[in-house]
Amino acid sequence: MRHAALARSVGILVALIPATARADLKIEDAIALALSKNERAKISDLNVVVADAAVDKARTAFFPTLTSTGTYQQKPDDLVPAPKNSYSLNESVTLSQPIVNASAFPLYAQSKRLLDGQIAQTIDDKRQLAYDAAKAFFAVLQADAVVVAAQKRLDTAKSNLDDTSDRVEAKLVSTNDQTRARIDYANAITEVENDKGSLAVARVNLEFTINARVAGALTTPTALLDAGRTQAPGVDQLLKLALATRPDLASKRWLAVAAHDFADEPLLRLVPTLSLAGTFAISSDNQAITPGHAYYNNEFLLATLTWPIFDAGVRYADRKSRVASAQIADLTLDTTVRQVDQQVRGALETLKAAQAALASAEQARDAAAQSVTETAILYKQGLIKAIELVDANDTRFLADVTYATAQYGVAIAFLGLRQALGLDPIGTGYP
Numbered sequence: 001m002r003h004a005a006l007a008r009s010v011g012i013l014v015a016l017i018p019a020t021a022r023a024d025l026k027i028e029d030a031i032a033l034a035l036s037k038n039e040r041a042k043i044s045d046l047n048v049v050v051a052d053a054a055v056d057k058a059r060t061a062f063f064p065t066l067t068s069t070g071t072y073q074q075k076p077d078d079l080v081p082a083p084k085n086s087y088s089l090n091e092s093v094t095l096s097q098p099i100v101n102a103s104a105f106p107l108y109a110q111s112k113r114l115l116d117g118q119i120a121q122t123i124d125d126k127r128q129l130a131y132d133a134a135k136a137f138f139a140v141l142q143a144d145a146v147v148v149a150a151q152k153r154l155d156t157a158k159s160n161l162d163d164t165s166d167r168v169e170a171k172l173v174s175t176n177d178q179t180r181a182r183i184d185y186a187n188a189i190t191e192v193e194n195d196k197g198s199l200a201v202a203r204v205n206l207e208f209t210i211n212a213r214v215a216g217a218l219t220t221p222t223a224l225l226d227a228g229r230t231q232a233p234g235v236d237q238l239l240k241l242a243l244a245t246r247p248d249l250a251s252k253r254w255l256a257v258a259a260h261d262f263a264d265e266p267l268l269r270l271v272p273t274l275s276l277a278g279t280f281a282i283s284s285d286n287q288a289i290t291p292g293h294a295y296y297n298n299e300f301l302l303a304t305l306t307w308p309i310f311d312a313g314v315r316y317a318d319r320k321s322r323v324a325s326a327q328i329a330d331l332t333l334d335t336t337v338r339q340v341d342q343q344v345r346g347a348l349e350t351l352k353a354a355q356a357a358l359a360s361a362e363q364a365r366d367a368a369a370q371s372v373t374e375t376a377i378l379y380k381q382g383l384i385k386a387i388e389l390v391d392a393n394d395t396r397f398l399a400d401v402t403y404a405t406a407q408y409g410v411a412i413a414f415l416g417l418r419q420a421l422g423l424d425p426i427g428t429g430y431p
Helices: 002-015 027-037 039-062 104-169 175-210 222-229 235-245 247-264 266-270 314-380 386-421
Strands: 065-074 087-100 273-286 294-306
Touching (some): 027 104, 027 175, 039 104, 104 247, 104 314, 104 386, 175 386, 222 314, 222 386, 247 266, 247 314, 314 386
Antiparallel strands (some): 087 273
């Protein structure tokens, strides 16, 4: 039921796809574009088609086959006397129906389990793609926040340089203050350009993930940012949710069942197979010795019982190999269950640490902003040197960058926890 709900949510996201990436691109739009236009999503859908075709092929072991065979023989002129152009025409139609074919049942069951596993894996593949799009979206927002902080630093450095130049002309401070202000201004310009380059790269990565151009700004998902600040439930509740929800875990379960079905097939080859075949044949001859045409028809029903008593040990070798493969599938499932436990616990601790870091970074940002204001006042009063203006401006820039990193770090950590739980990225709570 949970996987069906997840599949429906993925379908809803695809239905919301915009024609192009709008200037006010939302995170929902980015995810929908990725699910619609990224080749990974299309490949996942095609893998389901392949698995479904395998089921159709396995089912044919229970269905009849109808075969028509026709032959025409033209006799050489030098082998028969006149009249020439002697020939014979034969046509037969055979209908075959398997009655007992024990080994076909586990193969058919295996194909159905593999299809179920591929459907679950496709859901998870698209879910991972959605998270890649969401993380790329937040990477752009974080890079943009750094550019804003760098621009703020540049504006302050320009203002400090102007004030220092005025004070130098008024002979209130030495030219050394002006030199330091110029260095700070030049460094601020360099920082802005470097951060703009990082922003451009982040946008390129987002465009690659969603396979669409992003024309303008991104809309900040405030609801998701706020959800990341809330306290998560206890780890036991989260683990229970993850074990019931993760589609990749469901896929591993289906693959393990399919492996056991496949291992059951070799020994069933010991069971004799029974099939019926009905044939209707008609012949026409035009012989030189007997002028005219002669028609003959023949019908018969054939029952075939096949019992492979000894096949040189092939079935036992297949059985041995497939049992080992089934055990590998079981161990892989056990490993995946432990990985789910590890990922949920790790994601929860990462979120807690990110929330604590954000609270500290917010206090540091506010204090750094206040320090810039106070330092500027003290400098105008002649109580401090220009170097302290530079230090205050640099400290505020670092505090702003740290806050932006922490803010979006909480969002990424929140997404990581939802990802570990098997949920889709568009959501603000824990079911």
